[in-house]
Amino acid sequence: MRNALFALLTTASPALAAGPELTIYAPEYFASEWGPGPKIEQGFEAVCECDLVFVTGDVLPRILLEGQGTEADAVIGLSMDQTLRARESGLFAPHNQDTSGLTMPIAWTDQTFLPFNWSETAFVYDETRLASPPQSFQALLDAPDDLKIVIQDPRSSVSGLALLLWVKAVFGDDSKQAWEKLRPKVLTVTQDWSEAYGMFTDGEADMVLSFTTSPAYHIGAEDDKTKHAAIFPEGHYLLAELAAQLKDTDQPELAQKFMDYILSPEFQGMIAEANWSYPSKLPDDQLPAYFADLPRPEKTLSFPEQEAEAIRKPALDEWLSVFAG
Amino acid sequence: MPRALSAGGAVAAFMFALILGTLGIVAVHAGGLSALGPWDLRAIWFTIWQAALSATLSALLAVPVARALARRRFAGRGLLITLLGAPFILPVIVAVMGLVSVFGRSGVVNEVLAWAGFPPVSIYGWQGVIIAHVFFNLPLSVRMILHGWQAIPSERFRLATSLGFEPGDIGRHLERPMLREVLPGAWLAVFLVCLTSFAVALALGGGPRATTVELAIYQAFRFDFDMGKAATLALVQVGLCVAALLLASRVSRPAEFGAGLDRDDVIPAPGGWRCHADGAAIVLAAGFLLVPMLSVIAQGAPGIASLPGAVWVATLRSFVMALISAVLAISLSLALAQSVARGQRWTEFAGMLPLVASPLVLGTGLFLLLRNVTSPTQLALPVTVAINAIMALPFALRILIPAARALQRDYGRLADSLGLRGLARLRILTLPRLARPLGFAGGLSAALAMGDLGVITLFADSRNPTLPLKLYQLMNSYRMDDAAACAVLLMTVSFALFWLFDRGGRIRAAL
Numbered sequence: 001m002r003n004a005l006f007a008l009l010t011t012a013s014p015a016l017a018a019g020p021e022l023t024i025y026a027p028e029y030f031a032s033e034w035g036p037g038p039k040i041e042q043g044f045e046a047v048c049e050c051d052l053v054f055v056t057g058d059v060l061p062r063i064l065l066e067g068q069g070t071e072a073d074a075v076i077g078l079s080m081d082q083t084l085r086a087r088e089s090g091l092f093a094p095h096n097q098d099t100s101g102l103t104m105p106i107a108w109t110d111q112t113f114l115p116f117n118w119s120e121t122a123f124v125y126d127e128t129r130l131a132s133p134p135q136s137f138q139a140l141l142d143a144p145d146d147l148k149i150v151i152q153d154p155r156s157s158v159s160g161l162a163l164l165l166w167v168k169a170v171f172g173d174d175s176k177q178a179w180e181k182l183r184p185k186v187l188t189v190t191q192d193w194s195e196a197y198g199m200f201t202d203g204e205a206d207m208v209l210s211f212t213t214s215p216a217y218h219i220g221a222e223d224d225k226t227k228h229a230a231i232f233p234e235g236h237y238l239l240a241e242l243a244a245q246l247k248d249t250d251q252p253e254l255a256q257k258f259m260d261y262i263l264s265p266e267f268q269g270m271i272a273e274a275n276w277s278y279p280s281k282l283p284d285d286q287l288p289a290y291f292a293d294l295p296r297p298e299k300t301l302s303f304p305e306q307e308a309e310a311i312r313k314p315a316l317d318e319w320l321s322v323f324a325g
Numbered sequence: 326m327p328r329a330l331s332a333g334g335a336v337a338a339f340m341f342a343l344i345l346g347t348l349g350i351v352a353v354h355a356g357g358l359s360a361l362g363p364w365d366l367r368a369i370w371f372t373i374w375q376a377a378l379s380a381t382l383s384a385l386l387a388v389p390v391a392r393a394l395a396r397r398r399f400a401g402r403g404l405l406i407t408l409l410g411a412p413f414i415l416p417v418i419v420a421v422m423g424l425v426s427v428f429g430r431s432g433v434v435n436e437v438l439a440w441a442g443f444p445p446v447s448i449y450g451w452q453g454v455i456i457a458h459v460f461f462n463l464p465l466s467v468r469m470i471l472h473g474w475q476a477i478p479s480e481r482f483r484l485a486t487s488l489g490f491e492p493g494d495i496g497r498h499l500e501r502p503m504l505r506e507v508l509p510g511a512w513l514a515v516f517l518v519c520l521t522s523f524a525v526a527l528a529l530g531g532g533p534r535a536t537t538v539e540l541a542i543y544q545a546f547r548f549d550f551d552m553g554k555a556a557t558l559a560l561v562q563v564g565l566c567v568a569a570l571l572l573a574s575r576v577s578r579p580a581e582f583g584a585g586l587d588r589d590d591v592i593p594a595p596g597g598w599r600c601h602a603d604g605a606a607i608v609l610a611a612g613f614l615l616v617p618m619l620s621v622i623a624q625g626a627p628g629i630a631s632l633p634g635a636v637w638v639a640t641l642r643s644f645v646m647a648l649i650s651a652v653l654a655i656s657l658s659l660a661l662a663q664s665v666a667r668g669q670r671w672t673e674f675a676g677m678l679p680l681v682a683s684p685l686v687l688g689t690g691l692f693l694l695l696r697n698v699t700s701p702t703q704l705a706l707p708v709t710v711a712i713n714a715i716m717a718l719p720f721a722l723r724i725l726i727p728a729a730r731a732l733q734r735d736y737g738r739l740a741d742s743l744g745l746r747g748l749a750r751l752r753i754l755t756l757p758r759l760a761r762p763l764g765f766a767g768g769l770s771a772a773l774a775m776g777d778l779g780v781i782t783l784f785a786d787s788r789n790p791t792l793p794l795k796l797y798q799l800m801n802s803y804r805m806d807d808a809a810a811c812a813v814l815l816m817t818v819s820f821a822l823f824w825l826f827d828r829g830g831r832i833r834a835a836l
Binding site: 028029031032033034035037054055056057058060061062064065066069071081085148153155156161183186187188189190191193194195197198199201202203204205214217218221276312317319320323324 | 354364367418421422425426429430431449453528529530531532533534536540541543544546547548550552633635689692693696700702782783784785786787790794795797798799800801802803804805808
């Protein structure tokens with residue numbers, strides 16, 4: 001009886017792949033059947049003679065709680081705001097990849113954290129509901145207040161935090177005034193991206209804080225060409241997701257092999273339509289055509305990690321003083 | 326001969342160890358508690374007043390609805406009572422979807438207002454938080470107060486009728502003493518629920534003005550990695566719980582109606598305008614509670630058939646896990662309720678603790694504790710089952726305590742004098758007498774367990790996902806239509822679980 005119950009609860013087939021186990025911590029969305037995880041697992045296991053296991057959850061907090069005793073051999077899905085804290089933990093080892101050939105809008109020189117995909121923050125709209133979207137960030141601030149947008153909370157969401165930095169990068173010392181102009185247009189602030197995006201697709205808001213690559217999902221998966229990212233000449237803030245290997249892994253060769261695999265054409269080719277973002281090393285002509293045709297901003301904004309961390313707290317206080325003051 | 330420690334005492338001790346112990350582990354791991362900043366203090370203040378307002382509104386609005394349901398008889402009454410309980414067991418995200426579709430910018434209410442030429446109303450802001458909390462908790466208050474009405478022995482109403490009592494006299498001699506006993510408990514339960522709710526406050530709060538303590542804990546965990554602060558904030562929540570419990574216990578007085586003969590008589594219902602008022606209370610409550618759910622169903626139901634197979638497997642898994650959680654929750658809460666009824670008040674406090682335990686801090690403490698024993702991934706499912714049972718415990722306990730007290734008061738001495746003890750007492754006296762509240766408590770626990778994500782930040786097993794986890798994954802992969810269908814599925818199964826237990830309890834009680 002007890003065994004039957006256990007079998008019922010854990011229907012997943014035991015690992016089919018033979019060989020040593022490579023444990024990779026990943027965010028929940030990444031390893032789900034609708035994320036890139038399963039394909040990557042299959043692809044890597046075909047070449048590594050090992051069993052790749054994704055362990056999901058909040059990746060960095062978990063690693064920091066575990067310290068050197070962590071069972072992770074590598075991690076994937078860290079966000080750019082986490083690199084400083086991750087680096088200071090001293091738990092991670094260099095990725096040993098040549099990053100000069102990356103197809104990213106900025107040069108990447110970090111030797112520890114390896115980007116595997118990227119996108120930029122953007123406000124996404126539906127042309128059937130918003131015929132004339134603002135043509136610049138300034139125009140968005142100057143738009144009438146009945147234009148309603150949904151954003152995410154910078155205290156609980158990566159994209160919400162990226163918006164803080166985006167505003168800082170565009171408006172600098174005038175950020176507070178920018179927030180004050182934006183505030184009446186903010187319908188609500190959600191805890192995470194999915195809630196805000198759901199409100200947008202339900203027709204509750206005219207624009208939602210999302211990514212320049214979000215329209216690709218609607219074109220590729222739903223054949224819906226009405227969703228667009230408003231491209232602003234002031235520039236858009238870079239969001240990359242990163243991978244790294246642990247210094248104290250008991251599978252150093254496999255972890256290194258996984259780092260190599262990340263920049264391989266096979267891995268890179270899976271990203272666009274599984275992660276709905278740009279792969280970090282793939283020429284445009286190898287992207288699906290509709291993906292390569294997405295409008296791209298002329299300018300990509302990004303703060304170095306030290307600067308981003310220094311900006312975060314004051315920018316957060318500024319945001320709170322406008323939105324909660 | 327008194328035993329050293331009753332079952333209830335053991336459960337209570339375990340709850341203390343678990344909730345305060347995990348908090349302590351987190352604090353020790355962090356090297357002590359950290360100080361709070363000005364924004365944290367504002368979050369604490371907002372948390373308290375929105376919880377107090379939500380609880381007061383829920384309790385006050387519930388009285389006319391519960392009275393109307395208690396004394397009126399109409400076709401479909403039983404079904405309506407069950408359906409009105411549904412919002413409480415809805416997963417937060419589903420409820421928010423429903424409320425937005427009714428009260429939101431493009432919702433039904435605003436479309437009607439626009440058609441009639443009125444300016445739109447906004448749900449976003451503190452009013453949204455309160456509407457959502459009343460939506461969630463009115464069902465709980467109605468049910469708890471309705472139980473109070475039903476617990477007044479019908480002989481008292483017959484006596485009142487033969488004495489020629491007017492509605493005002495019935496109010497003074499029967500209803501108000503009952504409310505004095507039941508209302509503080511109902512208020513307390515809602516207050517504590519609202520203390521720890523944070524997803525609701527955020528989505529409908531319109532901005533960071535509506536920040537609750539639980540969000541501040543998440544921020545400390547995810548962005549600042551300041552576990553000391555997380556522990557401090559969790560401790561503040563426990564402190565608020567103690568204060569609220571003390572307050573409620575000072576206000577609550579037992580009604581002392583004595584034992585009745587369990588006749589299933591109808592409570593006398595006054596006619597005239599009171600009949601119309603009762604009708605209006607029922608219609609308004611039903612409209613407020615059921616329309617958002619109908620809207621969610623209308624949106625998601627068409628997509629259910631095309632949900633991928635993995636979702637169905639997850640549904641079955643969650644169903645079984647919820648059953649185990651429910652049995653665990655009612656076993657623990659029955660033990661606690663009986664020791665509360667025997668006068669051990671401290672066990673009641675232990676049983677209410679999970680309500681204010683921060684799931685994130687509890688999960689982090691458990692993680693630190695268990696990771697040396699075995700892999701947290703291996704433990705994901707058992708930990709989820711256990712945490713869901715423990716999180717449902719306070720609700721089950723609140724439902725059982727009044728009934729267990731009445732049982733002890735009315736039958737305790739007789740049972741003692743007959744030497745009825747142990748399993749025999751459980752089988753012959755306790756279970757049959759408490760069947761109705763036990764069924765309700767079990768249904769509630771199962772439904773809550775079905776809809777809960779558990780502590781996915783640290784204990785998730787992506788190879789064996791639960792249904793709420795699937796919903797979360799769908800939403801995070803742009804698949805909002807599938808997510809809507811998944812939400813309807815989740816709602817249906819939660820409700821079915823609730824109905825099964827609740828029905829079972831009522832049938833058993835009728836035997």
